[in-house]
Every structure is written in C-alpha cells, then in structure tokens.
Amino acid sequence: EYISDMCQCLCGRFPTGLGRAEDALTRKRARYLLQRAVEVSAELGADCTCDANGGTGPSLFWWSEKKKDELLKFWENYILIMETLEGNQIHVIKPVLPKLNNLFEYAVSEENGCWLFHPSWHMCVYKRMFESENKILTKEGVLHFLELYESECLPFSPDFSEVTHLLPPLCLARRGTRQLVGSGSPLGLKLQKFLVTYVSLLPEEIKSGFLLRFLQKMTSRHWCAVPVLFLSRALASVPRCKALGVEGLLALRDVLRCTMVTHQVLLRGAAQCYLLQAALRLVDVEQVSLGDVSALLVSLRQEESLGRGTMLWAELCDWLRGNERYFRQPSASGSQGLQEASLTTYVKNLIQEYVRSPAWEEGSLVPDGLEARLTATMVLLAVDVEAKKAQNSGKQRTQNVLGLFLDPLLGALVKFSTNAYVPVPKTDRCLQLLLTLLHTCMLRGSGAQEDEVSILLQSLLMSASESVSEFILRRLTMDELRTVSDLDRCHLYLMVLTELIHLQLKLGWKAGAPICRVISPLKNACIRHLQETDSGQEPTLARQIQRVTSMATLARVCEAIDLQPALQRESLNTGPLERFLSTLPLNQTLQKPCAEDPESSSFFEESSSCQGWGKIVAQYVHDQWVCLSFLLRRCHPLEPAAEEDKLEPSLPSVRTPAQTLCAALDALSILPSDRVSPVFCCMKALVPQLLTSSESLCVESFDVAWRVLTSLSNTQLTFWPNLRAFVHSPFHVFSTKREDCYVRVCAIKFLCLLDGSNTAHKSFMEDLAIKLLDKDKQVNQSRARYYQNSLQHRVKNRIWQVLLTLFPRFDQNFLNEIIDKIFQAGFANNQASIKYFIEWIIILILYKFPQFLPKFWDCFSYGEEKLKTSICTFLSVLSHLDIIIQNIPEKRQVLKQALLVALQWGLSHNFSIRLYALVALKKVWAVCKALYMEECDAWTALIECSLSQAESVHGTGNAKKNWQRIQDHFFFATFHPLEDYCLETIFYTLPRLSGVIEEEWITLGRFSSFTDIPSGSGPLWCFSRTLLCELNPGDWSQQDAGTGSGEADGPSEQADVQKKIIPWGHDLLDADLELALQDRAAKLGKSISRLIVVASLIDKPTNLGGLCRTCEVFGASVLVVSNLHCVHDKQFQHLSVSAEQWLPLVEVKPHQLPGYLQQKRAAGYTVIGVEQTAHSSDLVQFCFPEKSLLLLGNEREGIPANLLRQLDVCVEIPQQGVIRSLNVHVSGALLIWEYTRQQLLRRAGAPS
Structure with a gap:
C-alpha cells in the first residue's frame, strides 16, 4: 500500500518535472524523486502500478519483483541519460546516446509488441535534446528520433506527435557537409518518411487533430523558408485521408499569409505548391x-x-x-443544384x-x-x-x-x-x-x-473595349482625379488601357479601332496639362495630382508606341511629343500642394500627408525617365558628344548627353531601388557617346548603378530585370548569363592570355596583383563576420586564385615589392582554403627565387604569443622543403636552418603547432638522410629520438588520430606544388578538398567549353599529374562529417561513459545570488563540511582559481584568500568556472594570519600546515579532525617560520619521484580530498 500510494502521488509529477520544467533545479528534484522511487521499490520488493490514463494504455510507473533486474537497468540508463543531457558538451553526451536505443528495447514487449513503459518518458528525453543550447545536440536528437522510428517497429503512441511540434526550425535547413547544392536536407527527407509512417498508423479519430496541430505549429513560431518547404513537402506526402475541415483550411491560409510572407520567392512558391497538394489530399470535402x-x-x-x-x-x-x-x-442554398x-x-x-x-462613399479607396x-x-x-x-x-x-x-x-x-x-x-x-x-x-x-x-x-472582353477606353479617356483627362487616393485609380486605368492595346494588336490592328481613337487625344491632353503653369500661385492638390496622372499616362503611351510600331504609323504624329519630352525638366520634383478651398481642406489634410508625398514624387520622376528613355531610343543613333556646342532648342536632352547622364546619376540617388530600370535604359543610350570625351563620368555612373543594384540582391522580382538593364549599360552585350562562374572564366582566360614580355601587359598584371593584395588586407581588417564560405571567405579565395594564376608572369623585382605583403597575409587568421593558397604561392616563390629564403626564416623569429597558430602556415611551407631547395646548389645550410626551426617549434605549448612542427621535422630529416649530410650526424640521435618519442607519445586517444590525420592529409601526403600547378587544382581540386562550397568550383572543362576567348597553352592548361583529384575531402583538424567512420559506432551496453556534475543554469544562479552562501548551498542540498582552507600566502590567480573549484566541489566551508579582488582575474575565473559564486570567500591579509589562526584555534579548529618539515606527519597515516584548518604555503617560500610555530601539526605528501615538491594547488587538492574521504567513511561507519 505504501508503494502504491507513493506511485499515485509522484508518477504524475515525474514527466512534468523532467520534460517541461524550465529550470535545472526542478528537473534535478524530479530526477532525485524518480531515483528514490526506484530504490524504494527495489528495497521493498512489492509489485505496484501507476496508471496514466485511467487504466488504459501502458502504465506510467510500475514495479515487478520478477523483472527487477530489467527494471533497474532501464531506470539506471534513463536517469543517466537525463543527467547527461543537462550539459552541453557533445563529447560527453554523444557516447550516452546509444543507451537511448536500449531504452526502446526495454520499453517494448517482445511478446506482443506493446509498450511496457509509458512513451512520455522517452518524450522527456527528446524534449531536453530539442531545447538544448548546443545545436549539434539538437540536430543529433532530431536525427536519432527520425532514424529510430524509421528503423524500429515501434508501437503507436500519440505522445510522439509532440516531436513534430518541437522540431527546431534550423535543423531542417542544413544540407549535409558532403551533399551537393540542390540536394535535400537529410533531416527534411527523414521527417517526410516519418510523417507518412506515423500518420498512416494514427487512428482515424485522432488523425485530424494531429494534422491540425501540425499546421497550427507552423504558424506559431518563426520559421525560415527551407524548413517550411520541407514541412510542406512532408505534408504533401501524407496518404490521402479525410482529415482537415474548415479549421484546417484556415490554418493553411495562416501559413500562406503569415508564416511565408517574407520568404525567398522561389522557396515560397515551391512551398505553396506542396501546401495546395496537401490540401487536395487531406481535406474532407463534406465539411467544407x-x-x-x-x-x-x-x-x-x-x-x-x-x-x-x-x-x-x-x-x-x-x-x-x-x-x-x-x-x-x-445553409441558404439548401440542397439545390x-x-x-x-x-x-x-x-x-x-x-x-x-x-x-457596393455602398459608395466620397473619397473611397x-x-x-x-x-x-x-x-x-x-x-x-x-x-x-x-x-x-x-x-x-x-x-x-x-x-x-x-x-x-x-x-x-x-x-x-x-x-x-x-x-x-x-x-x-x-x-x-x-x-x-x-x-x-x-x-x-x-x-x-x-x-x-x-x-x-x-x-x-x-x-x-474586347466587345466592351470601346466603352471602357472612352471611360478611361474621360477619367484621365477631365480633371476627375483630384486626390491622392485617385492615383491608385490612375494606375488601374493605365494597366487596363495597356492590356486593351495588347489585345487589339493580338486580335488584329484596324484603322479606327476604339482603342486607337483614344490614344491621340490622351497624348495631347497630357501634354497640355503638363505645359500649364500655376501663374505664380501655390499649386493645389488637384492640380498636382493631375500632373502626376498626366506624366504617368504619357509614360504608358510612350511605352505603347515603343513596343507597338503600328500605333505610331496609324494614329500618332510623334513630333510634338518628342519636342515636348526633349524640353522636359529632368528630376523635377513636385511642390507639396496647399489646400484648394475650405470645402476641401479636411480632405486635403487626409490625402496629402507627408508620409505618401515622397512616393508620389518618386513615381513622377520615374515616369519622366520612362519618357526620356523612349525619346533616346527614337533618336538613335545619337549625335556625338563633340557637337554639344551646336544646341538645338527643340532637342536639348538629346544634344547634351553629358548633362543628361549627370541628371541620371541624380535620379539614381533619389529614386527607390526598385524604380531605377528606366534610368539604366537611358544610361545604355548615353554612355557610348561619352566614353571618349567623359570617361570619368561614365565610370562614376557604373559605380553608382552597381551600388544601387547590389542593394536589391534580396529582392529577386526586381533584381533580375534591373540587372539585365545594368549589364546592357556598361557592357553593351546581349548575353546576360546568370551563371556566376561565366564571368570568372572570362576573366581568368583573359589573364592567361597576357604576355609577360609585353610592357603594357606586365604593368597591368603587376598593378592588379598589388590591388588584390590590398583588397585581401582590407578584408582582414573588416569587422564583418569571417567564417567558412562567408562572403569574406569567398572574396579572399578568389583573390589568391587569381594571384596563383598570375604568378608565372612575376619577376624577381616585382616579387621583391610584394613579398612582405604575402608573408603578412600568412600571419592573418585565414580559412583552410586560403592557407593552402598562401602556402602554395610561398613555396613557388622560394622554389623559383631562393634569394627570398632569409625573409622566410625571419617569419619564425616572432614570439609565440604574437604568432599563435598562424606559424602553422610557415611550418606547412617548411614541410615542402624538398621542392624549395631543388634549385639551390648548396643545400646543407638551408637544411640545417630548417632542422633548427622545426626543433624549436616542436617544443611549443600549442598542440597544433607541435604537430605541424613534427611533420616538418620528419620531412626535412628525410631529405637530410637522402642527401647523406655528414654535418647532421651529430643531430641524428637527438632527432631520431624526438621522432620516436612523438610516435610513442601520440600513441593513444585523440592525439594518435590527429597525428595520423595530419600525416595523411592531402597537403602533406599527396599534393605536389609543381606537378599540381594547373587551373584544375587551383579552381576545382583544392577548393573541393578544403571545404569550399560547390558554387565556387570551376572544372577545367568549363574553361575549355567557353570558346569566346581562346584557351592558352602550357602547364596551367594541363591536368594534375598526381592523385590529388581522386582524393575525398577531409581536414585533419576538423571532425569527420556524418557517422560513417569506424569510431562513430556507439559504445556497447557495457561500455563506460563520462558522467559530469553539470553546473547549474544561469537562471537559477541569477535568482539565488542575493541569498547567503550557506542558504544557497542548503537550498541545493549541498553538504557543507567544517573544513577551512587558508590560501592567503598563495600569489598566482591560477592556483587560487583551481583551489576555489576544488573547495566548492568537495564542500569546504570557507576559502581564505589575501584579496577578494582576485575573483575578477580572468585566469582565476578560467579555472574556477564560477565556483566562487557558490563558496564563501574570506579576505585575510598575510600579516593578519597569526591572529586569524589563533582565533580559529580558540574556536576548536586544529591548524594543519601543508609543508615538509623535520617532524611532518605522513598524509597516509594522518587522521583529520572534523574541525580542520588547512594552511597552504607560498608557491616559492612555503609557510614562513613565524607561522610554522602556530601550527598544531604539519602534514606532508609521500613522494616516489625525483622532484622535491608538488604544485601548491595539487597539494591542497590532495589533502582536501583525503579529509573528505575520511569524513565520508566516518559517517558510513567504516574504518578510515
């Protein structure tokens, strides 16, 4: 009865506390209660059951003495998993995940395939993984669940429907590291399979509710475009069923109108298609x-x-x-029809x-x-x-x-x-x-x-064209459009008019057709309205609206004439139109109008607010340039700029192209980015006339236009038309391929055809190289984020590809100017692909011009703290010394210097630097042995011993794997700087092997297939002569992608795993900081001993930080330091990992220690010194009193003599080695642990 009552009381709280609690303390309490319930059940040995759903379905908690071993194993694994998931260290968590598979094996009956344990326990695990701060863990959790449900024959459970509602958006958006562009997200595809399988298992009565919640979840959070696409695709794959009613359609509408409104156009369109397909498959037509x-x-x-x-x-x-x-x-239609x-x-x-x-109101929109x-x-x-x-x-x-x-x-x-x-x-x-x-x-x-x-x-519809065209003519020309809201009507009328013109031409243009009869009056009325002046009075709202309407109408008429020459031949005399447009003041802005009369003042105040007037002016200027574009095309070819002085008043815009182009630049500065297309069209006609006379103006126009265009890169519906117009302007070409590599191929083939013996070519290449190096330095100094495949990474990648391509044309004099910049680039923080390119070009420089070797040796002369890991770049160059010294007659001195450098950096504290230095040492020593250098005989024992020691030291764990990886890495094992020097390696193989995104790869076939520029000859156009192109990507310093490696096989059931004590969450920390330290410790259930550790004599923050952490872990009552400000030291914080926030610290200066020790002795404490003295006690034989005070000595001087006299006892640690003493932090930690061990044994009643 006791166990049954306990189960009924607690079992409902377990999943809530484990899975839904937001703070770590509540989850820890829930784990403790669960563990205690298991222990009590095992001790009492009585059977009990706690039903979750009133007796239906699997029990939430149950115990059977017959299955005691299986139950203990299940709950032991479960609690271990939940404890481990409280952390964020993936190397600790990942080995535990295979135990989750075992939970499912224990939880499902082998006899009938039903659940033995309630699935909500498993949901708690996945919820913790999905909500983890570690994105890798989140992805692992989603992948684990989807793969498990796909591979295991699990019974149905409605609890798993929560998984789809917890899916983190970013997990579905990521491609695999080895997948090509265009491949589907692995998680998205697995979700699709899961959803199809899961929905097919759902009972009909709950299928509708599940899918409805699924759709509502898509609207309840911020999703980016790719996850929505895969979720929509998964929905469209669900088997046909009658699941969605009116609420389901409303949820679909919310997804379409709210969730997807800001998404990228192509992805949004694909998601819309999938959602409609899902609706056609899932809607119950009898309910809608x-x-x-x-x-x-x-x-x-x-x-x-x-x-x-x-x-x-x-x-x-x-x-x-x-x-x-x-x-x-x-209901109104009944059953009719x-x-x-x-x-x-x-x-x-x-x-x-x-x-x-409809009901009509004055001024309706x-x-x-x-x-x-x-x-x-x-x-x-x-x-x-x-x-x-x-x-x-x-x-x-x-x-x-x-x-x-x-x-x-x-x-x-x-x-x-x-x-x-x-x-x-x-x-x-x-x-x-x-x-x-x-x-x-x-x-x-x-x-x-x-x-x-x-x-x-x-x-x-054309049967009503006469009536509609006459109506539009009246509305546009008879001053009927007088308010700001009427501008939308003007836009509507002009769109209808344009469609009617297109229809008339499509059905056959006839003289006297209704639509043709209105074009000429419309044009004349617009010109008349635009030529009217205000006679010195402030313009009224109605007058300005009529001007905007007339300009917009005139622009549409010009477009119609330009696109349909039949309009010009049969219905128009364009002479007056051209003369008017040529005299039109460009970029003329509309003065904000005043109230026309008291009757319209209120309407004016509502309509001509400042908020919308800027858009009206922009539209007016845009229409001006549409008209001017028509005029420039009509007058093509234009007169050359040299005749600007022969102005004809009738066509000033045509006769003064320089002034018109300046006006175009002004227009680009005031027009919105999506309204600049007509300005680009005008520039296309103006620039060819000014290339010889106003080159600087043309260049400025290109720069301004490009800045405007790049601001539209995220707006695809307007970007491509504007790009097409821009490309025609500076390049005046007809082929506007959107493929990015097309431009790069053109540029590289052009550079390959340059002749280094030609003075002009040589000057151009050198100037280009200097500008590229300056650009690389500028990118290094930029504050923009620099990560793999970022914009900065791609720019730098292309810079060094071009420099490698140009390298054969560089002579020694020019390299003498830029060699320092190249070496400085090697010191920068670079991505892997950039490092390889820089290392490669340095190797080629030193091979071709060994005179630069002294500058290369100087790169190793900086201090390690300044260089950090950038020295690895130069150590990688050193590993190819066999190539570099091929052109050097006297190789001995160079090899001796290389050995010295490699040995020096092989002693570095940094693990990566040591690896690179050892690889360089190994390769340089192989060259020395191949050349039988007698001068190095004295070094043989030292170097052979060092290399042998390196192999043995790196014999286990990650060090062994990294040592093997770096030796097998393509840059050291396969890559040959001379035989691999070709376009294929520069633009395809090396980017592919170094993790650069596929969009940056250019195969040699791309260069050959582009025939507009002839291909060159020589080594650059040959294929690589090594096996480099056959290798698969893989960098030794990066983790292997996926789970295909041998080490990815999870540990067996009996394998041990790390079990860390996880620090408490920051939310709990912040909430409890105001409490006294003892109260906080009591709230957490921490056991506080009566041990005092005195570290006032210790100077180094690292030792104090380590001691602070040790004291907090083992529950010391207080740590005494000489200055409380030490807790703010970064070195202290690095080792204490916030332990100072959970441990009482007391400040006692060194000169105050005698009085403090006397005070504690009076309080009953035994004062123990950690020091080697003539009468020291052996730690192994010493029995610590409960109230103990440990006094630790200074790092150099130990405990002063005046304090030794105040000690009750000195304790020393027995030693077996040669070194005379331990680090003070280590000594203190050993004594603190020995004290704790003895106290634990004493409480347990065991002999110490």
Whole structure:
C-alpha cells in the first residue's frame, strides 16, 4: 500500500518535472524523486502500478519483483541519460546516446509488441535534446528520433506527435557537409518518411487533430523558408485521408499569409505548391464549402505557384470535378443544384454578387484586388472544369458557360461610357476583375500557348473595349482625379488601357479601332496639362495630382508606341511629343500642394500627408525617365558628344548627353531601388557617346548603378530585370548569363592570355596583383563576420586564385615589392582554403627565387604569443622543403636552418603547432638522410629520438588520430606544388578538398567549353599529374562529417561513459545570488563540511582559481584568500568556472594570519600546515579532525617560520619521484580530498 500510494502521488509529477520544467533545479528534484522511487521499490520488493490514463494504455510507473533486474537497468540508463543531457558538451553526451536505443528495447514487449513503459518518458528525453543550447545536440536528437522510428517497429503512441511540434526550425535547413547544392536536407527527407509512417498508423479519430496541430505549429513560431518547404513537402506526402475541415483550411491560409510572407520567392512558391497538394489530399470535402476552398486558393500567388496551365492547376481542376457533388452546401442554398451545376451555380452567384454596386462613399479607396483575384480564379477554374466535361460533347458548352459567367461583368462595362453616374467603386471593381481575368487566363509554363478559353475570354472582353477606353479617356483627362487616393485609380486605368492595346494588336490592328481613337487625344491632353503653369500661385492638390496622372499616362503611351510600331504609323504624329519630352525638366520634383478651398481642406489634410508625398514624387520622376528613355531610343543613333556646342532648342536632352547622364546619376540617388530600370535604359543610350570625351563620368555612373543594384540582391522580382538593364549599360552585350562562374572564366582566360614580355601587359598584371593584395588586407581588417564560405571567405579565395594564376608572369623585382605583403597575409587568421593558397604561392616563390629564403626564416623569429597558430602556415611551407631547395646548389645550410626551426617549434605549448612542427621535422630529416649530410650526424640521435618519442607519445586517444590525420592529409601526403600547378587544382581540386562550397568550383572543362576567348597553352592548361583529384575531402583538424567512420559506432551496453556534475543554469544562479552562501548551498542540498582552507600566502590567480573549484566541489566551508579582488582575474575565473559564486570567500591579509589562526584555534579548529618539515606527519597515516584548518604555503617560500610555530601539526605528501615538491594547488587538492574521504567513511561507519 505504501508503494502504491507513493506511485499515485509522484508518477504524475515525474514527466512534468523532467520534460517541461524550465529550470535545472526542478528537473534535478524530479530526477532525485524518480531515483528514490526506484530504490524504494527495489528495497521493498512489492509489485505496484501507476496508471496514466485511467487504466488504459501502458502504465506510467510500475514495479515487478520478477523483472527487477530489467527494471533497474532501464531506470539506471534513463536517469543517466537525463543527467547527461543537462550539459552541453557533445563529447560527453554523444557516447550516452546509444543507451537511448536500449531504452526502446526495454520499453517494448517482445511478446506482443506493446509498450511496457509509458512513451512520455522517452518524450522527456527528446524534449531536453530539442531545447538544448548546443545545436549539434539538437540536430543529433532530431536525427536519432527520425532514424529510430524509421528503423524500429515501434508501437503507436500519440505522445510522439509532440516531436513534430518541437522540431527546431534550423535543423531542417542544413544540407549535409558532403551533399551537393540542390540536394535535400537529410533531416527534411527523414521527417517526410516519418510523417507518412506515423500518420498512416494514427487512428482515424485522432488523425485530424494531429494534422491540425501540425499546421497550427507552423504558424506559431518563426520559421525560415527551407524548413517550411520541407514541412510542406512532408505534408504533401501524407496518404490521402479525410482529415482537415474548415479549421484546417484556415490554418493553411495562416501559413500562406503569415508564416511565408517574407520568404525567398522561389522557396515560397515551391512551398505553396506542396501546401495546395496537401490540401487536395487531406481535406474532407463534406465539411467544407466551395467558399472555404476559394478563400484558400486566393492566398496562393499566381505568379509563384497556382498558374493556369501548370500541372498543379490541372490537378486542382480534376479534384474540383471529382468532388463537386460532395462539398458542403451553404445553409441558404439548401440542397439545390445538380452535380453538373453546383460549381457553375456557385461561380455565377459569386460574379453577380461581385458586380453588384457596393455602398459608395466620397473619397473611397480602390479595393485591394483580393476579391477580384478570388472571383477570376474561380471563374477560370469553373470554365476549365466544364471544358474537361465537354471534351466529348463539343466546345460550344465551354463558350456558353464563359458567356454565362461574364454577362454581368460585360453588362456593367458597356454602360461606362453612357452612364456618367456609375458609382466609382463599381467601376473600380469591374476594371479590376477585367484586368485580373486577363492576367489569370494566360497559360504558365514552358512552351505555353493560348488555348481556346483564353481566345474566347479575350474576344468577349474586347466587345466592351470601346466603352471602357472612352471611360478611361474621360477619367484621365477631365480633371476627375483630384486626390491622392485617385492615383491608385490612375494606375488601374493605365494597366487596363495597356492590356486593351495588347489585345487589339493580338486580335488584329484596324484603322479606327476604339482603342486607337483614344490614344491621340490622351497624348495631347497630357501634354497640355503638363505645359500649364500655376501663374505664380501655390499649386493645389488637384492640380498636382493631375500632373502626376498626366506624366504617368504619357509614360504608358510612350511605352505603347515603343513596343507597338503600328500605333505610331496609324494614329500618332510623334513630333510634338518628342519636342515636348526633349524640353522636359529632368528630376523635377513636385511642390507639396496647399489646400484648394475650405470645402476641401479636411480632405486635403487626409490625402496629402507627408508620409505618401515622397512616393508620389518618386513615381513622377520615374515616369519622366520612362519618357526620356523612349525619346533616346527614337533618336538613335545619337549625335556625338563633340557637337554639344551646336544646341538645338527643340532637342536639348538629346544634344547634351553629358548633362543628361549627370541628371541620371541624380535620379539614381533619389529614386527607390526598385524604380531605377528606366534610368539604366537611358544610361545604355548615353554612355557610348561619352566614353571618349567623359570617361570619368561614365565610370562614376557604373559605380553608382552597381551600388544601387547590389542593394536589391534580396529582392529577386526586381533584381533580375534591373540587372539585365545594368549589364546592357556598361557592357553593351546581349548575353546576360546568370551563371556566376561565366564571368570568372572570362576573366581568368583573359589573364592567361597576357604576355609577360609585353610592357603594357606586365604593368597591368603587376598593378592588379598589388590591388588584390590590398583588397585581401582590407578584408582582414573588416569587422564583418569571417567564417567558412562567408562572403569574406569567398572574396579572399578568389583573390589568391587569381594571384596563383598570375604568378608565372612575376619577376624577381616585382616579387621583391610584394613579398612582405604575402608573408603578412600568412600571419592573418585565414580559412583552410586560403592557407593552402598562401602556402602554395610561398613555396613557388622560394622554389623559383631562393634569394627570398632569409625573409622566410625571419617569419619564425616572432614570439609565440604574437604568432599563435598562424606559424602553422610557415611550418606547412617548411614541410615542402624538398621542392624549395631543388634549385639551390648548396643545400646543407638551408637544411640545417630548417632542422633548427622545426626543433624549436616542436617544443611549443600549442598542440597544433607541435604537430605541424613534427611533420616538418620528419620531412626535412628525410631529405637530410637522402642527401647523406655528414654535418647532421651529430643531430641524428637527438632527432631520431624526438621522432620516436612523438610516435610513442601520440600513441593513444585523440592525439594518435590527429597525428595520423595530419600525416595523411592531402597537403602533406599527396599534393605536389609543381606537378599540381594547373587551373584544375587551383579552381576545382583544392577548393573541393578544403571545404569550399560547390558554387565556387570551376572544372577545367568549363574553361575549355567557353570558346569566346581562346584557351592558352602550357602547364596551367594541363591536368594534375598526381592523385590529388581522386582524393575525398577531409581536414585533419576538423571532425569527420556524418557517422560513417569506424569510431562513430556507439559504445556497447557495457561500455563506460563520462558522467559530469553539470553546473547549474544561469537562471537559477541569477535568482539565488542575493541569498547567503550557506542558504544557497542548503537550498541545493549541498553538504557543507567544517573544513577551512587558508590560501592567503598563495600569489598566482591560477592556483587560487583551481583551489576555489576544488573547495566548492568537495564542500569546504570557507576559502581564505589575501584579496577578494582576485575573483575578477580572468585566469582565476578560467579555472574556477564560477565556483566562487557558490563558496564563501574570506579576505585575510598575510600579516593578519597569526591572529586569524589563533582565533580559529580558540574556536576548536586544529591548524594543519601543508609543508615538509623535520617532524611532518605522513598524509597516509594522518587522521583529520572534523574541525580542520588547512594552511597552504607560498608557491616559492612555503609557510614562513613565524607561522610554522602556530601550527598544531604539519602534514606532508609521500613522494616516489625525483622532484622535491608538488604544485601548491595539487597539494591542497590532495589533502582536501583525503579529509573528505575520511569524513565520508566516518559517517558510513567504516574504518578510515
């Protein structure tokens, strides 16, 4: 009964405390309670059960004496795992993870395959891993769970559904280190398999709730684009089932509209496709209406995912057709409608409701277009569904259905020109629907052509073109647009007008066509409005809005004339237009208007606020440059700049290209980055005229344009059009390949063709090399983050690739100028690939010009503290000394110097430096033995002994593996600086082997396939003559990727693992700092002894920090130091690891020690000195009193004589070696442990 009551009381608290508690103290208490429950159950030996779900499912905690051994083993492993996961050291945690597999083996019955232990225990483990601060551990946890569920036949448990809600976003976003660009994330693919398997095992009654929570989790946290893509793909792979209702569609809409709104365009489009596929597979059509479905579809962006003519559109049509009769009917419609009419009826009612006149308010804004997109999408879906039905019954049915849908819209459009009182909101909605229908009906995809539905739709809409064009003419020219909100209407009218022009040309341009008749009046009215002046008065809002409208209209007219020459031939006399545009003041800004009259003052205050006026001015300037671009193209070819003095007043913009280009630079400085395309187009026409007369102005224009363009790099929808316009401007080429390596291949092949004997070529290459070295130094000094494959890393990688390519053209005089810069680059903090390139070029320099060897030896003369690990770069060069000395007749002196350097740095305190130095020593000594150098005979014993000692010292553990790795590393074992000197190694092999991202690799075939520039000849164009290209990536100093290595096999069940006492979390630390130290220790359950350690005589912070940590670990009552400020020393903190925050510290100066010792002796303490004296007691035989005070001596002088007289006893540590004493920290630690050991034995009742 006792055990049963205890189980019922505690078992519900275990998972809560272990998995959900946010502070380490609560989790530790939960582990203690669990461990205590297991111990008590084992001691009493009575069977008990604690049910988790009212008797259904596996028990949360149970005990059976028959299975005592299995239960003890399970709980021992479980508690060990939970204790280990409190830390962040992956080398401690990873060996414990295989024990998690054993937990699953114990937890599942071999007889019936059911759970023996409740799965919530396992969920606590995974929750701790997923929420770890160590990202490697988080990834290991996700990978472990997904692989386990994939490989093990585990019983179903709803508790595992929590795993998908805990998935950290970044884990799904990472590619494997050995995977190529474009490969899927391993975790994303495993999640897909898990979700398919898990959902298929879910009972139907809970499947809906699980998927709904899954979708809601996608909206409840900040996800980046790649995880959302893989989550969406996983959802789309779930087998078909009726799981999602109205709430599920709403959750999908939230993902589309909220979670993904800021994502990168291509990834967002792919995720939208997957989410729609998931909806088609998982929606229960009997629970949703067509209105619910259409609300979801309108959240998909046509230009990114759901485009007509795509496979997704066809799949959606098939789904609508197959489920048409099963959709839930709205309550108002009852059960009306046959199978064939349900979708048709819905769309017909939809468009009738859309066209119906809305309530009109003065100054109402243009609708946002969402309802128009919904209506247009459903109209075209319904038409395409009907077209699929009518495949065997003729095409007339499709035409009839389309006409049925569009009758309300066409009826409203034809009244626009005859009814002057049509409400403005109704005209806005009808024009929006017309425009959206035309955009949506266009087929997407490669090789798309117009289909029958598109042709029918365009023909029907053109029947209302006369009425619509006359309405637009009236609205744009008759001063009807007078407010800021009317500018959106102006934009809508101009878009409709452009579409009507395109349709008329597509259907056949005819003289006197309705759309043609409005172009000329529209152009003349715009010019007239723009030429009007304000007669010295401040402009009104209506006047300025009309100017903006006229300029925007004129820009669209110019674009239409430019794109469709038929407009110019049949309807326009462009002479007045060209003269007006040529005299147009460029970059003219609009003065902010004043209130027109008291009646419009309130409306003015609302409409012409400062917030939106800047956008209006930017649009006005943009339209100016659109018009000027048209003018410059019309007047091509332009007159040369030399005739600028012969100005013709009629065409000043054309006759003064320098002034126009200066105005373009001004425009780039004031226009938003996404509105600069017409300025680039103007620069394309202006720059060729000014290259000879105004070269500096052209260069400045390129620089400014490039800065504007790079600011758009994250906005792909506007970046590529602007890039295309920019490339045409400075380069004036037709091929604008987006492949990055294309430009690099061109540049490298050009540099390879330069002739070092040509003075101009030589000067150019030397100047380029100096600028590249300066750029490398600038990157080194930059504050930007410098990590593998960062922008800075890629820049430096390309710099040194070019320098290696140019090296054969460098002579000794030039190298004498830059050799110091190259050596200084070697001292910088560089990524692996940069180190290899720098080392390679230094080897080539020393091989070709041994005169620079003295400068090379000077690089080893700096102190180790200044060099740190950068000296490894020069030690790597030293390991290739056999190549360097090939051109040196007298090799002995160089080899002796190399041996001296290698031996010197082989004694370094830094492990990596010692490894590099030993490799260099080994290789240099091999050269010496090969040359039979008699001068080195005296060194033979020393060096052979050193190398032999290195092999034996590095015989175990990580040291052995690192020693073997560095010897087998490609740069020392395979790479040959001369035979591997080729473009293939520089641009492909070396970047591949050094971890550079694949985007930076350029194969030799890429150089050969580009034939615009001929390939050169010589060693650079040959293939590598070594086996370097056949090696796999792998750096000795980096951890092996993946788990494929032999050492990755986890320890066996019997293998021992590290078990650290984990420091408490910072949240607990901060909360308890105000408590007294003793109270804090009591709160944590720490046992405080009655030992006092006096370290006032110790000077070094490292010894004090180590003692502080030792005293805290073994529970000393107090540590006495000479100055409490020592705790702020970095060396102290490095060794104490925050122990000073949990241990009482007392300050007693050395001169105060006699009084302090006397005081403690009076309090009953035995004063014990740690010192070797004539009457010292042996530590092995000494019995510590409970109240002991340890006095530690100074590092050099020990305990002074005046204090020795105050000691009750001196204790010394027995020694077996030659050295006379131990470090004071070590001595103190030994005595503190011996005291603790004796006290523990005394409490246990055992003899000490």
